[in-house]
Amino acid sequence: MASYSDDLILAGKLADAADSITTARFRARDLKVSSKPDRTPVTDADTAVEDAVREVLAAERPDDSVAGEERGGTAWESGRAWVLDPIDGTKNFLRGGPVWATLIALVEDGRPVVGMVSAPLLGRRWWAAAGEGAWMSDPAGERRISVSAVSALSDAYLSTTDLGSWTEYHSREAYLGLVDACWESRAFGDFWHHCLVAEGAIDLAAEPIVNPWDVAPMQILLTEAGGRFSDLSGAERFDGGSALSSNGHLHDEALGYLRR
Template identity: 35%
Template sequence: MADDLETFAPVAEALADAARVVTLEHFRTPLAVASKGDHFDPVTVADRAAEAAMRDILARMRPDDAILGEEAAATPGTTGWTWVLDPIDGTRGFISGTPTWGVLVGLRDTDGPRLGIVDQPFTGERFYGASFGPSVAHWTRGDERRNLRVRTTTDLADATILTTFPEVGTAAEGEAFARVARHCRLTRYGMDCYGYALLAAGHVDLVIEAGLQVYDILAPMALVQAAGGIVTDWQGGPAQDGGTAIAAATPALHAAALDLLNG
């Protein structure tokens, strides 16, 4: 079977469907919360069970592909394709009952991200983007479906900017973000992956983050790019391996924000 969108789209949808069921079983229920580090980095049974469900599907549908997930060891593959999974991006939001966390399903080859899903199980929204030849980006909720396209904003003074944590990353990274935010019309916090979905859907203009892992950014990057946006690191280079990321609706916003980040 050829490696094309018709091959991978049903697999990606099945992964998101499985994780949606598992995460909703646990959302807004009493949960034991563990931490994966010295600083509070929460993980729950929902994170681990959702990733396990996705890995089970890949073992059946794409057993020769590699898998890189947040909660279990990486699995090597032989096809050149890697599925990048984050069962709950925004576990802090998940355990707080907020609806801005999401399930991330990404697919990459040696050239970078090719497909990304940001799924919000509680609201029933799925944001999907893929680039296999012509780009495809759409939003679905039940029987509703809309194509996705980023906004056309070119001036920072008209822009809405998002990030997840007010401190962003290191002190220097936080100050760099603040330099950009001071030039924007509106700044909002705490969105996790949902911020990238809002960018792809044309509701906001910039998402700037730091301290990312590959599973945090791969799927959102594929989604935003498929919707016409730009995603790089803070130096304008590739962002798919994590670290810093700036996602922008237009080249003009991207260039202006990069100048300030490196100001």
């Protein structure tokens, strides 16, 4: 198996560069905000992060392609491509909430092989590389992580991002059926609940609508942590438009509810 150690080190360098910008612009009085065509917000911090990361990649990996939420690009089906979300959780960032992160993934021939998630206001970072396990750091230190051993939905902890999105993009009834089958549900949302599944704090995270850059690092993080990641059809891909993260034991049964 190929080693991605150098790429993982680079991903950490990219996250450091992103964190220096986002933390400086968080709650800034002169933060500039606009809207994209889908009416989601974008700040000058989003664009500054992506531009800074692209600059480093151009110097360090000039032969790799780059696809980002703010500057575009979709060429990840073949070869090597870095997929970027400069600030996942922009609405939280705008409101002064701490739950947002920079997401970085290296995708090789359509499959993520390196993932990095950095949430500086939470004091947490998660990362993984193919064959090298899944890891996180927090104020307690750095440690390898793995998914939970929960094997029954009746004991499972489930999260989504926004209940309203199930009405608009999939089926509110299907999601509520899964909620009823589980022990407990919350809406940790965005990047955070996928990372919580990877570290075993919760068991399932489901989203009816995602962009590729929202979940590219999650696929490798979940699989290296011993879990599963797919879209809601069950296809193990980050660009299917939806997402289900699980500890693996519950994946097929959860899909059964969400496919209804």
